[in-house]
Amino acid sequence: MDDFRISLYSFLLQRFIDKGKILKVKPGNTLFEECERVKNIYLLLEGSLALGRSHRKGKEFTLKILDGEEVLIEYQMFKEAPKYHFHAKAITECKFLQIKKEDFEEFMLGDMRAMSYLTRWLSSRYIKSQLRCQDLMINGKKGGLYSILIRLASRYGISVNDGILIDLPLTHQELANLTYGTREVIQRMLKELREEEIILYDGQKIIIKDLSYLKRETDCQNCPSEICGVN
Numbered sequence: 001m002d003d004f005r006i007s008l009y010s011f012l013l014q015r016f017i018d019k020g021k022i023l024k025v026k027p028g029n030t031l032f033e034e035c036e037r038v039k040n041i042y043l044l045l046e047g048s049l050a051l052g053r054s055h056r057k058g059k060e061f062t063l064k065i066l067d068g069e070e071v072l073i074e075y076q077m078f079k080e081a082p083k084y085h086f087h088a089k090a091i092t093e094c095k096f097l098q099i100k101k102e103d104f105e106e107f108m109l110g111d112m113r114a115m116s117y118l119t120r121w122l123s124s125r126y127i128k129s130q131l132r133c134q135d136l137m138i139n140g141k142k143g144g145l146y147s148i149l150i151r152l153a154s155r156y157g158i159s160v161n162d163g164i165l166i167d168l169p170l171t172h173q174e175l176a177n178l179t180y181g182t183r184e185v186i187q188r189m190l191k192e193l194r195e196e197e198i199i200l201y202d203g204q205k206i207i208i209k210d211l212s213y214l215k216r217e218t219d220c221q222n223c224p225s226e227i228c229g230v231n
Contacts, residue, residue: 007117007120007121008071008117008118008120008121009043009069009070009071011113011114011117012041012043012071012099012104012114013043013097015107015114016043016097016099016103016107017097019099019103020043020097020098020099020100021097021098022045022095022096022097022098023042023095023096023097023098024093024094024095024096025047025049025090025093025094025095025096026090026093027090027091027092027093028089028090029089029090030087030088030089030090031049031072031088031089031090031094031096032084032087032088033084033087034053034054034083034084034085034086034087035083035084036083036084037081037082037083037084038074038076038077038082038083038084038101039100039101040098040099040100040101041071041072041073041077041098041099041100041101041104042071042072042088042096042097042098042099043070043071043072043096043097043099044066044067044068044069044070044071044072044094044095044096045068045095045096045097046068046093046094046095047067047068047090047091047092047093047094047095048065048066048067048068048090048091048092048094049065049066049088049089049090049091049092049094050062050063050064050065050066050088050089050091050177051063051064051065051066051072051086051087051088052086052087052089052177053085053086053087054087060177061177061180062174062177062178063086064230064231065091065168065178065230065231066231067231070231071121072088072096075122077101077104077105078105124226124227127227128227128229128231131223131227132147132151136179136180138219141179141181141185141189142189142217143217143218144179144180144181145175145179145181145186145189145190146214146217146218147218147220148175148178148179148230149166149199149206149208149214150211150214150215150218150220150228151228151229151230152166152168152170152206152230153166153208153211154225154228154229155168155228155229155230155231156168157208160207162200162207162209163200163207163208163209163210163211164207164208164211165202165205165206165207166205166206166207166208167205168205169203169204169205170204170205170206171204172186172187172190175190178230190206197209197210198210198213198214
């Protein structure tokens with residue numbers, strides 16, 4: 001598990017649990033929208049949600065999938081009147097601790113230990129984003145899908161008889177949103193992987209039979225778990 005993430009999360013939870021507001025968001029509803037002014041920081045207490053962006057033509061792109069014990073921060077938090085560069089949409093029913101932006105910033109600027117946790121958390125997020133961009137640029141659409149499957153296996157993988165079960169139901173469209181491709185292209189590539197016995201389907205869940213193949217095709221660097229993920 002991501003020590004940086006847990007350290008920052010636990011530190012903020014301990015500081016604000018009795019001062020923040022508890023919010024619940026139902027599946028499919030948004031916590032905030034793109035271009036909305038940032039007024040709060042959120043701690044994800046329960047549930048799963050997707051951070052994404054919407055193209056002007058209507059297509060959605062999923063930047064991250066977050067589960068419990070996560071911090072939702074707009075990276076320009078210390079800027080005057082910042083706006084969100086992404087939206088947050090609940091996948092399952094979610095519960096959040098809402099912290100006012102001003103209270104968060106005052107606490108961070110006045111506590112060096114808290115700032116240290118925040119700096120390390122931001123650093124790990126930067127590296128993750130950089131590596132995902134690298135995978136898409138160097139390996140193309142196919143490598144982008146393989147990379148996402150590797151990251152999903154790292155984050156949600158469970159060992160089963162046939163290989164590694166990605167214990168997260170995803171439609172072809174949701175995978176396309178994660179890889180910035182189209183549903184048709186993703187469907188074709190998944191079919192090829194299934195025919196080559198690299199993966200299996202179990203409903204909307206995928207079993208990876210040959211993870212080493214995906215890693216070879218993407219020149220995987222076997223990053224530690226705090227870097228290899230979709231969060």
